[in-house]
Amino acid sequence: MNRSPYITDAPSVSMIMLKVLLALVPGIMAYTWVYGGGILLSLTLATITALITEAAILKIRQRPIAPSLADLSAVVTAWLLALALPPLAPWWLVVVGTLFAIAIAKQLYGGLGYNPFNPAMVGYAVLLISFPVIMTKWPAPLELATTPLGWAEQFNLILGGVLPTGVPLDAVTSATPLDYLKTQRMLQQEVEAISQAPIFGHFGAKGGEIVTAAYLFGGLYLLQQRIISWHLPTAFITALALISFIFNLVEPSQFAGPSLHLMAGATMLCAFFIITDPVSGPTTPKGKLYFAAGAGVLTYVIRVYGGYPDGVAFAVLIMNMCVPLIDAHTQPRVFGHKR
């Protein structure tokens, strides 16, 4: 019988997913420091929901449950979704989003390896369309909030919608820089003036840019560990930087520069953790470049011209649709074939 090779040397799927989770830890720590402990509750809720949903659907599908839970892919989806949602959003928002991501976007397509769309981004998009008001209620960084909430108060808000007496909701939320930029631009304000607002930091959002930097750090770890290929983050960041640079160069009063676009919103989370989802992404090296560059350009276009302050989710989903086409047309040259 010919069943060679007899030897293997590969990290398991569980190990790969574990490293992705590990790479998210710096971002989560920064997040907790900047916005408070609420995110930890969101992450826990999402994780539990994801695992229960995955187990339930696998049971219905009569598939082995333990190996699929052990591969940790559901946890990765849960964490990515939770990190993309506003951290003080009510508990049911997290639950509904995760449920949809796992049940509909992942398992109904056949489970791990078969979903054409990024499950976390499907969950996010569904929530964004269904509950647009809640989805834009971002908390102010603790250092900017008029009445910063403690961890227990944040948990109460998430679980029961209860704020400490005398604290209005507006006191704990604020516009995100991308949101603020969008609304102020509608009021014909110039970028220069807009970015003087206190919510802006050195590069992106005040506080938020620390989280973004932490994501970048985690992403570099993934690159070093060869969990993700360099093609995707490089092309995404380059495309986004290039298009924002060009627009900013032509009309600086109307368009924010690359530093804001790279360090605000979900840019780094997307570059290293979301577009790098192998299942819903392209497989060829060139395809990865096109895919990521396309996502970068779309993110910018949606941010500047679209109806939502950030465009990462829709950009990724649109590019997911193009994956079969991209793959089919970017097949690398096989050894010994014509150049």
Place this chain on the structure above:
Amino acid sequence: MNNIIQFASKLIKNLATTTASEVHRFNGGVHPEEHKQESTTRPIAQLPIPETLTLPLRQHVGYIPKLKVKVGDYVLKGEMLAEAEGTVSAAIHAPTSGTITAIAEAVIPHPSGLPDMCVTLTPDGKDQWKPLAPIDWKNTAHSELITSLRTSGIVGLGGATFPTHIKLRKDGASAIHTLIINAAECEPYITCDDMLMRERPDEITQGIAIAQHLLGAAKVVIGIEDNKPEAAQAMNTASQALANAVVTTVPTLYPSGDARRLIHLLLGVEVPHHKRATEVGIQVFNVATVLAIYRYFTFGEPSVSRIVTVTGNVASPQNFEVLLGTPMPLLMAAAGGAKPDTTHFVMGGPMMGFDLPSLNVPVTKAANCIIAASPALFAPPPPAQPCIRCTRCADACPVNLQPQELYWFAKSDNFEKARDYNLFDCIECGCCTYVCPSNIPLVQYYRYAKSEIIALDKAKEAADLARERNDFRLARIEREKLERAQKHAERAANARNREANPELEESDKAASNASTVEAKKAAIAAAVERAKALKLAAANNDAASTSTDQPAVAGPSSAEVKPDSDAQAKIDKKALIAAAMERAKAQKLASAQAGAAPKNTENLSAKVKAEIDEIEAIRTKALQMVKNKAPD
């Protein structure tokens, strides 16, 4: 754009690994644990002559050689037992002197595990050579040397076992400019070439000189992986004797020993996928093979032994020079025996080798390495998980294929697509499986898809042949029937000429008998037509006014219609003929619309019909395959 990508890839790769700059790297490759040091601590040992030798006739790629001995024959060492038959074939020789005691099927070391014809030789212990005839290769014509080499039994000893004399032929098509000596030995565990180079570099070098002379190659490049410094050193010294030869060390990266990969590494030449290396002027020989060539020409010794690495889960791994046909248990015992937790035995390396059906098989020309396997060495793979398209396999593929796509196509039996994605360029090196996080046995899928495609191609070929045969058969049947009917009709016409009345009945009867087969109808119609012409000529057109448009009241079943008079009979007959002609015409038209050839399948028995349906199904499938392939 491409340049940027290439530059970036190179930059990243260079950052990741510092590599020798003089070689031309291929995509991917893997570096498994080498496990070579275990079997290189001891020199090559000679194994004593065993009590019996079992020599499979099939030890090489190509045709099975023709047996020249019978049971009871006494043979001397080096005597030919079977001679090469056909172009691609190799001879088998007696590895020692003794008596042929059996010629029967026995299990041979082959992945199939199937028995094959073997010659059993019981040695007499004298080990007496036949009179050997060394050849002065420098002063002998090329064609003579090749003809002689054809009787040497030498095949590629790296494991491919392609008959060597074919590789040294001069077809005149393309001159060989470079001879590459494949000493990469990239598979883990295997060290037989390594030890050979350390111990017999001068013999190898002389073998290279002969091969270079035979090929007329201006340049020789000896490619050795950098994990064999002793061998490289020895070859470096020895090859000074050669004209225009260099030893190039290549990075230790499996599968650098694959011929096409090695050519690229050493020369930067990519052999086009549809061409052989010789077509671009390059020939590749394994070190052990050139040594065999040397021994053949210098001493007249044919291929009767080889070096085998015995390693893995054994007490003292070592290389042995053994006679072909030696039972493998002896070999295992010589290496100190397999340890108790040994589960099975692998022939070849861990990347491309295969499970021996049992240890009770003989050493063949292909047996470069025997590994005693244990769960500790070769852990059984965990259950496969879904592919997550991580493309580690694509990154590792030395052919730059997209293994994850091929897997997808093979799994869904989408064979045409798999072929489009160059499945047949896959060398089954196993790198993709080696790096797969989901433990998917990718190579198994490719082997399966390849064999399925080959089987389909064969089935298509067979179906084409069957269709041609069937068409021919149908045509013959039709022709015979036609001839029979013609005879019949002629006889009837003759009878009619003599007697007016009975002839109608007779011709109608013939028609009604024929009605079982539509083909017959057409034949009869034609015959009747001919009869009519005859009749018309005889009767001198007395009923010219009869219209052929007249409704066909009488078919072949109208045997009971009795004409009242001659005239009426003639009119009826004409109507009948016209109807028959109409039918034949309509049928012809219908069959022309339905397909290329007339089918004549309407009134056949169920069994024949089923057969035809089956053939039809194969034909449609084949057509579909051709169509699928066409847009490419």
